[in-house]
Amino acid sequence: MRRWLSVLFVLFSLSFAVGQEMQPLTLQQCIEIALKTHPLIRLSYRQLDAALARSEQAKAQWRPELTFTGVQRRQGPTVSFTVPNPLTGMPVSIEIVKRDMRTLTGEIRQSLLSFGRKSASIRSAEFQVNATSATVQAVQAQLILRVTEAYADVLAAQAMEEVARQAVERVKIVLKTAQARYEAGVAPKFDVLRAEAELAAAEEQLLAAQNGVALAKAALNQLLGRPTNAPIDLAPLPEPLDVPPESIQSEPFIKQAMANRPELRSSEWQIRAAEELVKLAKADKNPLVLLTGSYVRQTKTGFAEDYQWGVNLVVQFPIFDSGRRESVIREREATLEQALAQRENLERQIALEVEQAVRNFQVALQRLKTARAALASAEEAFRLAQVRYEGGVGTQVEVWDAQVALTRARANEVQALYDAHKAFARLVYATGLSESEVRKLLKSLGASAQISLNGGERR
Secondary structure (H helix, E strand, O other), rough: HHHHHHHHHHHHHHHHHHHHHHHOHHHHHHHHHHHHHHHHHHHHHHHHHHHHHHHHHHHHHOOEEEEEEEEEEEEOOOOOEEEEEOOOOOOOEEEEOEEEEEEEEEEEEEEEOOOOHHHHHHHHHHHHHHHHHHHHHHHHHHHHHHHHHHHHHHHHHHHHHHHHHHHHHHHHHHHHHHHHHHHHHOOOOOHHHHHHHHHHHHHHHHHHHHHHHHHHHHHHHHHHHOOOOOOOOEOOOOOOOOOOOOOHHHHHHHHHHHOOOOOHHHHHHHHHHHHHHHHHHHHHHEEEEEEEEEEEEOOOOOOOEEEEEEEEEEEEEHHHHHHHHHHHHHHHHHHHHHHHHHHHHHHHHHHHHHHHHHHHHHHHHHHHHHHHHHHHHHHHHHHHHHHHHOOOOOOOOHHHHHHHHHHHHHHHHHHHHHHEEEEHHHHHHHOOOOOHHHHHHHHHHHHHHHHHHHHHHHO
């Protein structure tokens, strides 16, 4: 009995695990996978690690530095002289330069006064860390957009495959009706031949749609770090936000983008780092005060003990460098001007991106409404044409025209739906906000437009 219970438990566990694996992936899960596996993310994090290391280097150069140096030296010729021993009267040899010399030196060095060098170098490195961190966020946002668009492309391709499959089924029904009417002697053979040709064309369209699904899945798998031919099942996306397109204005989104786009934050930190580098270049013309100390253990000679020590207060003051420091200052100032110009250019680009994203989203919502209305009309027109043909009061040409119009309308509706999803994702990316924040902003704009409309109607 226990054995059977164990077998049942194992089978239940396996079925549960298979069920877990077969659950479709959501968009959020795909994004999380991409953020963990994509090489661009690893590259950006390694760049951040390098910036952090450079920041530590900038701080370490102003901290105490202790150095030990050991030297074993063989030299020649040796130098010595003899003096009489006052006690014994025998000559004694005293070496001044020995054949073998050993020296062990410990030296400590500490900057006391840098006159602006220390603060400028440390702040510049820290600002570079902040700039790189913002760049990491920008790379993440770009990857999220790419995954979202690839996810929508897969769903769109699958929907287009279903549209093609439905078209094949409708043509089969028309072919069956044409064959029945031909056998009954109320329709010409041409109707059957035309239906067979239309079926072949519809099946060809289905093959093209199936290939489109495979290519779309391969593109998404590549972003997720999976084999391009790996099977993947996706959960459907929610309906696009139902908001009046005319209520969507670009100004609020541009304002949000200027405050939230990570590229702009990175540019601001780059400017601040460049300003500190200018200060550092100018501070290099100031004095530098150092404190150094050393302790030496060495081979004893006739005129030197086996140790020595010293403490030094060092003041360095640049007098003449052939214009090197001035040229460094000019270079840093030019770099700062480049950073300022890049920020201005980036602001213009982002404003244009937001404007395009807003207008594309408006058009996508309008297209979706129009496409759905056209689809309803095309479905009814095909139904009526088919009923008329089956009843002998309509022609097959009417059916084919209605069939083509219905297939086109369904394809247009699918394209409009997923274009709306991609336009919304592009709007989220352009503003630098999260998806929930953009939805909240759109709803507030829609509510404001509705209040204004109601107020106008009351007046």
